[in-house]
Every structure is written in C-alpha cells, then in structure tokens.
Amino acid sequence: MKKSFYILLLLVTFLAACKKDRDKNEVNPEPGSTGEAKASEFLKSLRVTGVEEVSFDSVSNSFYVNLPDTYNAEQAEVILSMQPDVVLTDSLEKPISGSVISYPYKGTPPLRFQLRDKSDKKWLFHVYFNFSGTPQIELLQKEIPINASGVNLPLRFTAKVGSIPSSVEQLGPIVKISNKKTGFFMESSYYSLTTPLYLGAAEELITNDPLTMEFKFFNQTPVVFEGIKFVRGLPDLYATPMYKFQYTYKDTLKAAGGYFLSKEKYTVKISSDFLATPVVSAVQVKDAQLLTLDKIPASLPEGSYLVSFYEKETLLGKTSVHLSNFASNCLETIWKGDVNGALDRNVEPLAFSKGDVFYTKSLPLDFGSSNTNFDVNRLPRLRLKSAGKTVDLTPKLVVYNWAVAGTSYPLGQYTIPTDLPAGDYAVSGIYTNRYETQPYWSKLKVK
Secondary structure: OHHHHHHHHHHHHHHHHHHHHHHHHOEOOOOOEOOOOEHHHOEEEEEEOOOOEEEEEOOOOEEEEEEOOOOOOOOEEEEEEEOOOEEEEOOOOOEEOOOEEEEOOOOOOOEEEEEEEOOOOEEEEEEEEEEOOOOEEEEOOOEEEEEOOEEOOOEEEEEOOOOOOOOOOOOOOEEEEEOOOOOOEEEEEOOOOOOOEOOOOHHHHOOOOOEEEEEEOOOOOOEEEEEEEEEEOOOOOEEOOOOOOEEOOOOOEEEEOOOOOOOOOEEEEEEOOOOOOOEEEEOEEEEOOEEEEOOOOOOOOOEEEEEEEEEOOEEEEEEEEEEOOOOOOEEEEEEOOOHHHHHOOOOOOEEEOOOOEEEEEEEOOOOEOOOOOOOHHHOOEEEEEOOOOEEEEOOEEEEEEEOOOOEEEEEEEEEOOOOOOOEEEEEEEEOOOOOEOOOOOOOEEEO
C-alpha cells in the first residue's frame, strides 16, 4: 500500500512537470480584453516548434517568443490552437484554411495575424521574436559614406537576429556612435535592416578621430566596433516640397538631401525636348541640407521641364516642374510599369514600343476615397503629334489607392496603337472643353 502511494505521488509529480513544460511552450492568451471580447475567446494557445519560452502581454496583445541560442530555422513554425468557429484571415480579411503560420522572422517586422469568429468579431495579435546573448554581426568595412539622408551601415547579420523590433518596448535595434576623445555621441533606432539609418547631423560625424559604434538588439549584449570613420557620401538630392510640381516665376525652387558644402559650386540645368539650349543657373547653399534657386529664369517659356542639379560636374538628382504664371491643367508624369509609379515623378525620357500600356498623372487631381466614382471624362485624351502623324489616345480610368494618405485619385491608362509609325511624338493633354496642355518635357519615342 505504501509502495502504491509513492508510485501515485511520483506519477502526479511527473504529470505536473509535463504540464509545466507544456505551459512554457503553449501559451494561453489570457486575460486580454477590449470590453466587447477577450483574446481567449479567439485563441486557446500559441506555440512555436523548437521553442520552449513563449509569453503573452495582454496590454499589447503580443506574444514574445524567446528563441534559444541553437535556434537557426529560416522560418518559425507558429502553431495556433483556435476556439471553435474561429478562422485565420489574410490581409484582405479573407479566411485562410489551417492553423500553422510559417514566418521568416530574421530581421523582418513582427508577425501580425488576425482571427475572426462567426459573428464577424476580429482580434489582431502580434508575435515578436527575440534572442538573448550576443548576436553575430560582421562589419564589412570601417570607412563608411554618409549623407543627410542617412547611412547604409556595411553590416552582415549571421546569427541570433530576431524580428525588428523584437519587443514592443523598443522601436528597433539601437545604434550608438560615440567619440571617446570629445565625449560626443548620438543614437538612432533601426526600423529596418534594409533601409538607410538616419543619424541626424551627418556632418558632425566627419572627423579624423576614431569613432566607436555600438549595436544593441533588445535583451541582447551590445556588439561594439572600434575605429569607425565616416566620410562624406554623394548627396541624395530631392526637390522639396516633394508634392509641388507647378511653379510660377516668382517661386523658389528648393532641393534637400545634402549634406552640401558652402565652398562647392552648385548649378541647376533646366531642359526639355522643346528648348533649343538648356538654361543653367547657379544655386545657393542655404545650409548643409538645402539648395535654392531663388530666381527662376524669366526667359523660360511656360511649359514642362526637366530640372537637374549638379555639384561641379557631378549629377546629384533630377526632378520635373511645370512653369506658368498661373495654375493650369498639365501632365505631371508619364511612365510605364508599376502603377505605384504614381507616387514618384518620372525623370527619364519616354521610349515605348507599339502596344505598350502606360500611365499618366495629370493635374489638377480629383481626390476621393476607394469608393469614389471618378469620372473618366475628366481625364485628358493624350495627343501624340509628329511631323507626319497626329493621334489621340483615349484614357482608361485607373483608381490609385494611396493607403498611407488615406485617399484615392484617378490616373489615365493608355495604349500605344500597334499601327502607329515609329518616331518621336510631342505629348499633350486634350480635355473635353478642348483645352490643350503644354507638351510634356520629353517627346515620346515610339520604337
């Protein structure tokens, strides 16, 4: 009897230990609540294959996956145990079959997934992946170019790198640059390992003193590199404000993205296929990050122009503008390819093949929502004109949904006729009231 009691006690102890190990791996998301529902009404538990430590933060509806030092899977296998009548949904909120998510966690944003029940209630979860210990990071070179837009640190991440960020408590890994000789230092957070890191006043980092760079992930030991030297990189120039396209002759043309040097010579070249000789003017260095053309040459006829900025003979960047004494209908940009080109301004000469489909963004824009019924008749026909041929292209309405700004606007989609003779064509817009815009700065070369 006594022996049986000890066996029973041993069995209870063993089962309790198993439950404890299971609970570390399989986490129940209690007690998060929005007042209308609880997280546990959607998800019973979450576990990650090969990982023992998973915790849940009910304040942020976030899971923390503490990856062991030996973990090196390319994708984390996240296993969900959902409540009955609950489904996993995709980014368009459509149901997905299954309950396993394979996620590439290395240096990517935290995993986000949404669950929905049969009453159409939804719950959004986040999953952060992080390591402890010291990450393995290689510095590929100690002399690093930098400009006002930031710096691409020549680092290679080989092991122990989780999501960016790896905790709700940190925006991303922190980079600290310090000068031990002067005591100067600055810090910045990485939002993505594939984009430039902004470090503030770049010119202050240009020094003959050796610098120290410290790279720290959440909950990990910092990695320190000594003997760093920053050198001035080529300015990453862009027109500012970036949305401005129509200028009067009294306006100031501005370009940012230095850093610029007051002792250097900066010029702007204004050109078009309809201008016999480009107009070149000196531009002023207002500060390390701003160039200005304070007086637009009055000799330029009204119309569309390509604007190119130079430091001595080195091209820094290009934009396009429309010059006029008053606001008018005009063609801002014409391009072929991804419709997201609507957010940029094409600064390359136009060269299309017969049958090519392309887009035009014309001003003024009609703004609305994704549900707005835009009128295609407010878009211009495109008139292509050469010495021997004139043809009008009818627009097809394409609505561009600019999600970041929460708005939409119409674009014109056009097709080069397959029987159009090869050659160079001036491109202008024709509206229903018969108003014709000034020609686009580049002629369209049909191949």
